[in-house]
Amino acid sequence: MKKYIKSTLLMLCSLALFTACSDDNGSNPTFAEPNSFVLNPSPLENVTVELAKSSTITLTCSQPDYGYPAATTYNVWIATEADMSNKVFFEVNSKTPTLELDAATLASTLTDMMVWHGATEEDFPMNIPVYFQAEAVMTTTTGDAIEQSRILSNVISIKDVALEFSLPPVQTPETLYVVGNFCGWNWDNCVSMAQTYGETDKLWHLVYIDDSGIKFNTNTAWDGGEVGFAGITIDPESELGDEIIDGGGNIASSKPGWYLMIVKCNVEGRDIKYTVTFNKPEVWLMGTITPNADWKEKEEGCMFTVPTTADGEFVSPEFTNDVSGDGGARAYVKIPGHDWWQSEFIVGLDGDKISYRGAGDDQERVDGKAGQKFYLNFSKDTGRIE
DSSP, X not given: OHXXXXXXXXXXXXXXXXXXXXXXXXXXXXXXXXXXXXXXXXXXXXXXXXXXXXXXXXXXXXXOOOSSOOOEEEEEEEESSTTOTTOEEEEEEESSSEEEEEHHHHHHHHHXXXXXXXXXXXXXXXEEXXXXXXXXXXXXXXXXXXXXXXXXXXXEEEEEEEEOOOOOOOOOOSOOEEEEGGGTTOGGGOEEOEEETTEEEEEEEEEEEOTTOEEEESSSSOSSOOBOGGGEEEOTTOSSGGGEEEETTEEEESSOEEEEEEEEEEEETTEEEEEEXXXXXXXXXXXXXXXXXXXXXXXXXXXXXXXXXXXXOEEOOOOSSOBOTTSOOEEEOOOTTSOGGGGEEEEEEETTEEEEOXXXXXXXXXXXXXXXXXXXXXXXXXXXXX
């Protein structure tokens, strides 16, 4: 009986609580999709603003009427056209209706916009109008945007912004990443080109190129920066350049096989131009492991065999002599105009990884014994001595 009374009371309390919540409409705020959002005119509208001498540009706005005070995130769109036709997103992520725009970031963004539309560095400094449009969106307690609450403000302007050239110098890449059929077109499995000692804007790698081709990029991603056939100039001095074709936009070969690919990077304005040499895939032994042990380039009988498949191994002749210490088991490719050691590499310093000298100092040595060989897989950048 006591259990029955206790259960009945609990049920009645729950019902009363439910009824109270259902009737209490006044205490439950209702979301209203906003239809207006005001960005206030800037006090700098009619004065010259020198971004190089400013730290921040401050804009203020109202909070959209969501029906109740709500957590809101504010950002800005900027443009140099009054109709906002060339607007770009400027991240502020302000949690209040006061938006502090970093002047240096604003300058670099505007410079990039002007360069994109044809300006050169010689056209700077310049004075331009800048147009601003705020964006607001309600956020949850975890910071996620509630999309139906997103709203844009009116457009305001600062009519005279003094803009100096604010982009860093374009640098040639320290490496390029090559992707293709040999690695399943997967950037996680791509290979990284090595710099040439003494000419770091010249990069090289042994690459298997078939009729589906390859691409390269400064990043390991499909981010729009990848370079295909249309993005290169084939060096007329290439030994095998006549075999390279356009494979649906990729750098492909009419005679699938291995190539020593050498990429020369040159800065022209804000662009990097790539001149690519496609030479025979010759890999050579060097040092006291060779028959003559006289450090002569391309010594007879010292060239590796070349595999016929993308996953095959380059295999050296047998080492003639035991080596240790300064001599070491060493190998190289020949880059035209460079000594052999400017494009040398070894294995055994980092597990089974091929270690390229690149632009670095002389490498540590790896011992070798007469009768051993190098086995190198350039599609995976791995190798061994055995």
